[in-house]
Amino acid sequence: MDARRRWDRWPSVRRETLPRAAGPAAWTFLAWVLLTWEFTAEQLLIGVVVALASGLLFAPLGKGAGPWDVLRPGRLRAAVELAGYTAWWIVVANVRLARRVWAPSRPLRSGMVVVPTRERDDTGLTTVALLTSMIVDNQLADLDARRGLLQYHAVAVPDRPETINERVERILERTHPDDHTAGTGDS
Amino acid sequence: MKELVFAVVALVGLGFSLSGAVGVLRMPDVYTRIQCSSKTVTMGALPVLAALLIGEGPFGQYGSRVLLIAVLLGVLNPAAAHALARAAYRTGVPMWRGAVQDESLPQRNGERDGERGGSGKPDERQG
Numbered sequence: 132m133d134a135r136r137r138w139d140r141w142p143s144v145r146r147e148t149l150p151r152a153a154g155p156a157a158w159t160f161l162a163w164v165l166l167t168w169e170f171t172a173e174q175l176l177i178g179v180v181v182a183l184a185s186g187l188l189f190a191p192l193g194k195g196a197g198p199w200d201v202l203r204p205g206r207l208r209a210a211v212e213l214a215g216y217t218a219w220w221i222v223v224a225n226v227r228l229a230r231r232v233w234a235p236s237r238p239l240r241s242g243m244v245v246v247p248t249r250e251r252d253d254t255g256l257t258t259v260a261l262l263t264s265m266i267v268d269n270q271l272a273d274l275d276a277r278r279g280l281l282q283y284h285a286v287a288v289p290d291r292p293e294t295i296n297e298r299v300e301r302i303l304e305r306t307h308p309d310d311h312t313a314g315t316g317d318s
Numbered sequence: 319m320k321e322l323v324f325a326v327v328a329l330v331g332l333g334f335s336l337s338g339a340v341g342v343l344r345m346p347d348v349y350t351r352i353q354c355s356s357k358t359v360t361m362g363a364l365p366v367l368a369a370l371l372i373g374e375g376p377f378g379q380y381g382s383r384v385l386l387i388a389v390l391l392g393v394l395n396p397a398a399a400h401a402l403a404r405a406a407y408r409t410g411v412p413m414w415r416g417a418v419q420d421e422s423l424p425q426r427n428g429e430r431d432g433e434r435g436g437s438g439k440p441d442e443r444q445g
Contacts, residue, residue, distance in 0.1 A: 165382040225361040229337040232344055232354065241350050242419030243407070264396035267357040270349070271396070272403040275423045282423050284349045284403055 148190045154197035156186025161198060196254065209306040216298060217262050224267040228286060243272065244292040245282050249300055262299050269295050320372065328369035335362030346414035348406050356399035360391050 160182035167174050189195060201210055231237050250256045260271045260281070273282040283295055338361075341354030367384045374380035413420060 165386045168379045168382040232337045232341040240418045242417045245421040261396050270403050271400050272407050288419050
């Protein structure tokens with residue numbers, strides 16, 4: 132009876148669960164390959180099993196982006212641009228902070244600021260929060276997704292606090308010009 | 319030549335790690351210390367990982383694990399620092415006297431007074 136019920140549910144599983152599991156499963160498989168770096172049939176098979184299990188475990192959380200999403204037109208270029216921008220500012224901000232650490236007489240203009248964000252979906256907010264927080268000048272302290280507000284602790288409060296996330300959001304917008312405020316959480 | 323580049327890159331990483339550790343002692347409040355303890359250490363770890371890549375080569379067990387560790391550091395460090403900063407702010411840990419601004423998010427419905435620290439007035443939370 133249970134088997135029959137499961138068989139009847141198979142179309143909805145195929146329609147909903149498998150697409151949701153595909154992204155996390157692909158990332159897990161990539162992580163497995165990087166971790167083991169052994170291209171034998173046994174290791175790859177174990178990797179596939181672990182990846183499928185992890186994909187199915189994460190499926191109830193919603194559709195996750197897979198590695199292929201980065202390769203969509205516009206996204207690869209934006210990803211490279213974001214990586215370059217973040218890497219540059221990580222170095223600049225770290226050098227600035229290191230100078231302040233070794234010379235405490237230098238002024239420190241730290242503080243909490245609230246800045247608006249145009250991102251509304253979970254993926255966009257997470258990306259903006261992670262990238263801006265990787266730069267040592269800023270640290271996301273809290274957010275209000277409904278009102279579109281981000282609260283940052285800044286080591287050097289800029290004259291225009293909006294500049295903290297402005298550039299990252301502008302690059303992100305190019306990756307999803309139509310749906311970045313859709314609120315679907317699955318882009 | 320390879321050894322020289324390896325040593326220089328590793329020393330850069332060591333320098334940033336050291337400045338992060340000194341920063342934890344020298345910075346005036348918990349929020350600036352969080353920045354030193356988490357992200358300066360990322361800048362310390364990344365050059366060391368790059369040095370490992372230079373020493374062992376990018377395509378191999380070391381290279382693949384370096385990539386994995388770099389991605390994990392990039393994702394987990396800001397997330398952990400966010401959790402610390404948010405917990406500190408919501409429990410009312412004050413910023414230092416010299417902090418130039420203290421803006422906080424407007425209270426949401428159902429949130430009790432005191433659950434969130436500042437009210438946007440710069441002087442209120444400075445300890």
